[in-house]
Amino acid sequence: MDIPPSRLPDWLPVELLAAVPDTVMAALVSAVVTLGLVSRLPGRHRHQPAAGGSPPIVAGSCDFLIEGETLRPLNDLARQMASGFASRDRTLPELLGQLAADCCRVDAEVEALVRDGISFHRHCTRNDGTAFEVLGRPEGRKLILTIRPASAEARERAGMKAALEQCRHENGFLREALDRAPLLAWTITADNRLVWANTPCRERFALSEDPVSAAHHMDNVLGQVPGSVAPAAPGDGTGRKRVKMAMPETEEPRWFDVSTQTTDAGETLFFALPADEIVAAEASLSRFVETLTETFAHLPIGLAIFDRNRRLGLFNPALADLVKIDPAWLARRPNLRDFLEKLRETRQMPEQKNFIAFRRMLTELEEGARDGTYEENWVLPSGRIFRVTGRPHPQGALAFLFEDISPAIHLERRFRAELELSQATLDSLSEAVAVFDTSGMLVFVNAAFENLWGFDPMEELVGPGIGEVTSHWESRCVPSGIWGDLCAFATAADERTGWSGAVMTLDGRPLRVAVAPLPAGATLVTFREPASPAGPEETDKAAAATRRTAALRPSAMPELAQARSQGL
Numbered sequence: 001m002d003i004p005p006s007r008l009p010d011w012l013p014v015e016l017l018a019a020v021p022d023t024v025m026a027a028l029v030s031a032v033v034t035l036g037l038v039s040r041l042p043g044r045h046r047h048q049p050a051a052g053g054s055p056p057i058v059a060g061s062c063d064f065l066i067e068g069e070t071l072r073p074l075n076d077l078a079r080q081m082a083s084g085f086a087s088r089d090r091t092l093p094e095l096l097g098q099l100a101a102d103c104c105r106v107d108a109e110v111e112a113l114v115r116d117g118i119s120f121h122r123h124c125t126r127n128d129g130t131a132f133e134v135l136g137r138p139e140g141r142k143l144i145l146t147i148r149p150a151s152a153e154a155r156e157r158a159g160m161k162a163a164l165e166q167c168r169h170e171n172g173f174l175r176e177a178l179d180r181a182p183l184l185a186w187t188i189t190a191d192n193r194l195v196w197a198n199t200p201c202r203e204r205f206a207l208s209e210d211p212v213s214a215a216h217h218m219d220n221v222l223g224q225v226p227g228s229v230a231p232a233a234p235g236d237g238t239g240r241k242r243v244k245m246a247m248p249e250t251e252e253p254r255w256f257d258v259s260t261q262t263t264d265a266g267e268t269l270f271f272a273l274p275a276d277e278i279v280a281a282e283a284s285l286s287r288f289v290e291t292l293t294e295t296f297a298h299l300p301i302g303l304a305i306f307d308r309n310r311r312l313g314l315f316n317p318a319l320a321d322l323v324k325i326d327p328a329w330l331a332r333r334p335n336l337r338d339f340l341e342k343l344r345e346t347r348q349m350p351e352q353k354n355f356i357a358f359r360r361m362l363t364e365l366e367e368g369a370r371d372g373t374y375e376e377n378w379v380l381p382s383g384r385i386f387r388v389t390g391r392p393h394p395q396g397a398l399a400f401l402f403e404d405i406s407p408a409i410h411l412e413r414r415f416r417a418e419l420e421l422s423q424a425t426l427d428s429l430s431e432a433v434a435v436f437d438t439s440g441m442l443v444f445v446n447a448a449f450e451n452l453w454g455f456d457p458m459e460e461l462v463g464p465g466i467g468e469v470t471s472h473w474e475s476r477c478v479p480s481g482i483w484g485d486l487c488a489f490a491t492a493a494d495e496r497t498g499w500s501g502a503v504m505t506l507d508g509r510p511l512r513v514a515v516a517p518l519p520a521g522a523t524l525v526t527f528r529e530p531a532s533p534a535g536p537e538e539t540d541k542a543a544a545a546t547r548r549t550a551a552l553r554p555s556a557m558p559e560l561a562q563a564r565s566q567g568l
Helices: 014-019 022-039 075-081 092-099 104-115 154-181 201-204 211-222 224-228 276-298 316-322 329-331 336-345 355-371 404-429 447-453 464-473 482-490 536-565
Strands: 061-069 069-075 121-127 131-139 142-149 183-187 194-196 238-246 254-262 270-272 302-306 312-315 373-378 385-392 399-406 432-436 442-445 499-506 510-517 523-528
Touching: 061 075, 061 302, 069 075, 069 092, 069 302, 092 270, 104 121, 104 131, 104 142, 154 201, 183 201, 254 276, 270 464, 302 316, 302 336, 316 329, 336 355, 355 385, 404 447, 432 447, 432 464, 464 482, 482 499, 482 510, 482 523
Parallel strands: none
Antiparallel strands: 061 069, 061 142, 121 131, 131 142, 183 194, 183 270, 238 254, 254 270, 302 312, 302 399, 373 385, 385 399, 432 442, 432 523, 499 510, 510 523
16 A cells, blocks of 8 residues: 555654555554544644634535644635635644634534544534534545534524523523422322422422322322312412411421412412411401400590591491491491581581581591691580590591590589689678688688788689798788798698687788688688677678588599690
């Protein structure tokens, strides 16, 4: 066999070649050439990508013959492509360096072609979207490398491969998302077999990976769910229900909000959200509402709360009793205007002369309640008096309080009439009368007192104390020790006995002072001139009026203070 000298390695002796048979020589040469090609492949000798980027793709098949590291063009299109190489040697590493950017791992497939004769077919895509194919195949002892534009079939196959990779990525992502989701999810077939469950579900119910045993265990643990939560038909939405599931081993049962959805294949998807906190919150809210309801039920003040749409959302039994409206009518949630119209019809609000005045009253009531400033006393035609208070509530709601203050008003009027009667009786006496309470504060004087001492100590809401009054008396009289005794008597806490004494004013008028204890620790002080003693009838009248006044004022103090605090 004639072997070109250029194909032989330099280290092989010529004498040895002459003695070797042709067949052995051919095999030896082929092996040496193959080893040389493999030693020069990119996997063994790394190359840098060519500066020119990817090779230009021509409209046709470009075939190259691989001879070591040299590429020999086999057609005109290949020679046209090779003309764009940076070097004139047209080396295989240079071409592979240009293909590396668009065809990953093509160098490994070329190495397998040269070393083992394994053909390959690689689909590549450029950055601009154009596609081409790289094929390597052995033809006898020759190695052919082909670069050609991608065919429609190849592009379709590449698209399917890319879609498959995308599906695999999405499938992995969805599985990971469901495994990390804070809910339980599982799938059951039409014959109630478990076919899939996410990681939280398997961990919660200790499900095995074996579908048979997992289905059996799921049937024991969650058997009540498919029957209690009706799966929705495809396109009909989802079935929802809150269920209490038994936990494995000794754990307490747990609450879950279970949603179901039936697929087109007849399988049922279950999604269970933990609802223990919601159940506990609802129970706490229910207990709170029950407490409020019980409190409102015993509250003597009528309560009516209207929501932001001005519809009655809450009322208590006292409201129906006060305004004389059927609770069934209130339970229908009338709006604010209808409620006030009902009050007008039942004469449970002040009479209005005309409808315009009534509408104006409604507007003022609603606006005042929204601002938190509405508070009025309604005098009803029946004589009862309601205090109506309007206050804003969260989210635009309004609350109205109806309180029957008729007893307090009547009590004050009675006390006021008795006080006026007692005042008129004492003013008709010639004796000067002063009454001090248990703390020594002046609470009552008559007209004769004002004329005698020349001042009105009751001009202020709170009268002066015993010390201030005795200082005034002492400044208008000759010095005497009676004033100190009077101060000690008025503020003494032990049992007291009445006494009397005489003083002289600075203008020379003698006065007889009488001091007597009154109920509830009060003190009565009277002044009269000895020259004109009072007759028996007048003295009895003064004593009776004084006792009535003294008995009235201490006992009336708490009720009157409460009435005044309510603005009556």
